[in-house]
Amino acid sequence: MARDAVIRIRVTSSEKEKMREFVESEKYYSGFSDYFRTTIKSDMDGELRGGADVDTSAIVDEIVDEIEPIQTGVKNLDEKMSVVMESVQESDDEIVELATELRELLPVLSEPPDDLRYENLVLERNKVTPESDIETVHRVSDAESWSVYLDESVQACERALIYLEKYYPSVVKTEVKKVEDSVGITIDTVSRYFVLGDEFDEQPKLRDIEP
Numbered sequence: 001m002a003r004d005a006v007i008r009i010r011v012t013s014s015e016k017e018k019m020r021e022f023v024e025s026e027k028y029y030s031g032f033s034d035y036f037r038t039t040i041k042s043d044m045d046g047e048l049r050g051g052a053d054v055d056t057s058a059i060v061d062e063i064v065d066e067i068e069p070i071q072t073g074v075k076n077l078d079e080k081m082s083v084v085m086e087s088v089q090e091s092d093d094e095i096v097e098l099a100t101e102l103r104e105l106l107p108v109l110s111e112p113p114d115d116l117r118y119e120n121l122v123l124e125r126n127k128v129t130p131e132s133d134i135e136t137v138h139r140v141s142d143a144e145s146w147s148v149y150l151d152e153s154v155q156a157c158e159r160a161l162i163y164l165e166k167y168y169p170s171v172v173k174t175e176v177k178k179v180e181d182s183v184g185i186t187i188d189t190v191s192r193y194f195v196l197g198d199e200f201d202e203q204p205k206l207r208d209i210e211p
Contacts, residue, residue, distance in 0.1 A: 009036075098152060099160035103168065103195070105146075107138035110197040114139070118178040121190050141192045161193045170196045 011019070029035040107113075116124070121140055128137055128145045137149045143157040150157070164171040171193060178188040 095156060095159045095163060098150075098156055099163045101150070102146060102157070102160050102193075103164055103171070105134065105137075106164075106171065106193055106195045107141055108195045108197045109172075113174065113192065113194060116176065118176050118188070118190060121176055121192075125190075140190075141194060142190050161191070165193065172196055 023029050023031065023035045026035070029038060116139075121142075124136075125140045125142065125145050128140065128148045130149060130151055132149060137145050143154050143161055146152070146161070147154045147157040161171075161173075165173050172195075174192050174194070176190045176192065177186045178190075179186050
């Protein structure tokens with residue numbers, strides 16, 4: 001088929017001279033027409049094949065550069081998690097130690113404890129100080145009163161007392177509830193902890209004490 005169609009490209013004189021020098025330096029092309037036909041056809045064939053050749057090594061290098069900070073971040077996170085897990089383990093050990101101490105301090109019951117109402121328990125709790133005698137703490141024996149007496153956090157005392165109730169059958173919990181009379185909904189609860197004496201061998205748990 002005769003090449004009788006013409007494509008014109010407008011360029012400046014200096015651009016044309018640079019193009020001519022470039023084409024002449026390339027021994028693969030016979031002139032401008034051959035260069036443009038070959039270049040455009042090559043680009044078109046590349047598009048039909050799914051694009052031009054890909055420099056895979058450059059892409060790999062870029063991916064590595066992107067992944068490296070992520071790997072560093074994951075490594076740092078792993079190190080932080082290890083520190084947290086060690087801290088949790090140490091915290092658990094401290095709770096067990098606190099529970100052991102509380103096991104020796106809890107009041108031992110030979111008979112059911114005083115049937116105190118919620119308001120009275122709160123008043124008794126407010127009397128507890130680090131200098132209180134043990135009998136003052138025994139009258140309430142909840143997490144908050146023990147936390148004041150032992151200068152520990154309430155959360156730590158709660159965990160230690162729950163631990164004792166779970167693993168020591170002789171340790172029991174009774175609950176005194178504050179109830180909203182108009183609707184009968186419990187709005188607060190004081191959990192008291194005791195050790196059962198020999199008299200309670202046949203009664204592993206005490207009934208909840210209602211206000």
